Amino acid sequence: MLFSSVIGQNAVKKLLIQSVQSGRIPHAQLFLGSPGTGGLAMAMAFAQYVHCENKTAEDSCGKCAGCIKSQQLIHPDTHYTFPFIANPDVKKKSDEKPICSDWAAAWRKALAETPYMNVFQWMQQLSAENKQANINAAECNEIIKKSSFKSFESAYKVFVIWMPEYLDKEGNKLLKLLEEPPENTLFLLVAEDEKNILATILSRTQLVKFTPIEESTIERALIEFKQTDPALAAQVAIIANGNYNAALELIENDDFESEQLWLEWVDLLVNQKRALWLDFTEQFQRLGREKQKHFIATGLAFIRQVLVFQQLQIPSALWKEKELNLSRNLAEKMSVKQLEKWVSLLNKLLFYIERNGNAKILCLNACIYSARIIHSTSGTLAL
Numbered sequence: 508m509l510f511s512s513v514i515g516q517n518a519v520k521k522l523l524i525q526s527v528q529s530g531r532i533p534h535a536q537l538f539l540g541s542p543g544t545g546g547l548a549m550a551m552a553f554a555q556y557v558h559c560e561n562k563t564a565e566d567s568c569g570k571c572a573g574c575i576k577s578q579q580l581i582h583p584d585t586h587y588t589f590p591f592i593a594n595p596d597v598k599k600k601s602d603e604k605p606i607c608s609d610w611a612a613a614w615r616k617a618l619a620e621t622p623y624m625n626v627f628q629w630m631q632q633l634s635a636e637n638k639q640a641n642i643n644a645a646e647c648n649e650i651i652k653k654s655s656f657k658s659f660e661s662a663y664k665v666f667v668i669w670m671p672e673y674l675d676k677e678g679n680k681l682l683k684l685l686e687e688p689p690e691n692t693l694f695l696l697v698a699e700d701e702k703n704i705l706a707t708i709l710s711r712t713q714l715v716k717f718t719p720i721e722e723s724t725i726e727r728a729l730i731e732f733k734q735t736d737p738a739l740a741a742q743v744a745i746i747a748n749g750n751y752n753a754a755l756e757l758i759e760n761d762d763f764e765s766e767q768l769w770l771e772w773v774d775l776l777v778n779q780k781r782a783l784w785l786d787f788t789e790q791f792q793r794l795g796r797e798k799q800k801h802f803i804a805t806g807l808a809f810i811r812q813v814l815v816f817q818q819l820q821i822p823s824a825l826w827k828e829k830e831l832n833l834s835r836n837l838a839e840k841m842s843v844k845q846l847e848k849w850v851s852l853l854n855k856l857l858f859y860i861e862r863n864g865n866a867k868i869l870c871l872n873a874c875i876y877s878a879r880i881i882h883s884t885s886g887t888l889a890l
């Protein structure tokens with residue numbers, strides 16, 4: 508991946524390039540940014556730049572052997588670690604534990620599609636949406652073992668650890684290595700949520716912050732890389748809220764299911780179809796946690812667009828007639844304050860879903876309080 512293929516984040520690119528040019532690369536860095544801001548894409552570009560034989564002051568050459576191997580994700584001096592489950596197609600001896608390289612082919616395929624993916628999309632690639640992924644002790648041992656070898660082709664060995672939030676206490680095995688790695692060994696940890704990273708790991712890495720990507724940057728990237736119609740790109744960039752992965756999903760219309768379900772739910776609320784709420788809570792529960800989160804995110808994006816529509820009379824380019832009618836209805840019925848209350852309620856729902864709350868009860872509460880917010884100004888947020 509070239510730096511020029513990473514969307515936005517120019518300040519980070521500059522910082523990383525300077526560190527290589529000056530020969531003072533921090534040995535353990537934590538790329539931290541909210542989902543869809545490009546930490547993994549940047550780590551790939553950085554590893555390629557480090558290995559490139561003809562790098563310039565702006566980017567890798569894209570043509571040397573190092574670049575070609577990096578682009579194909581087969582460079583022997585870049586090692587990727589990520590959350591995973593056991594691969595049922597890989598036979599192991601009884602004393603062997605699963606490790607990341609069991610999924611090497613799937614990983615390459617997923618990154619070729621988009622390095623902006625989230626863990627849910629990655630788990631879908633493994634057909635493991637509802638399983639609990641992690642980074643296990645065997646994989647930590649693998650990192651320790653590989654770090655003890657000399658590099659093969661590059662001056663550096665690079666270890667990319669995507670989502671260190673999934674390292675349980677096993678992560679403590681890596682502390683010594685992060686603190687005093689062998690010579691010319693670089694660690695790039697790519698994370699979304701600082702709170703879920705072991706404090707002992709945080710304190711041993713240099714923080715590199717990724718900010719949400721600017722709307723105009725997302726808009727340009729969609730037009731340039733995805734040949735998106737400019738009017739649609741502009742709308743999607745607003746809804747994506749700094750998350751390039753969300754923008755890609757909207758363009759590819761992957762979230763049709765969530766969108767449809769969201770419209771059904773709002774219909775139950777707006778038209779006070781209370782008798783059907785319980786059925787809906789069961790349907791919601793069956794989705795599984797990641798799809799529930801996706802559903803809520805779809806709803807939050809939708810409400811943001813209703814706010815834009817209400818204030819500026821600009822409908823989303825993604826809306827079809829059904830969405831437009833519903834949005835018109837909500838925009839007339841609800842004040843800004845009510846819409847904001849609803850956003851706050853859905854954020855709370857998301858918070859508890861992420862922490863494994865009881866989906867059915869949470870959903871029923873969300874029905875009750877959402878309907879209250881929609882139909883009156885006295886809705887309380889007692890979720």
Ligand SMILES: [Zn+2]
Nearest residue numbers: 559568571574
């Ligand atoms: Zn090169």
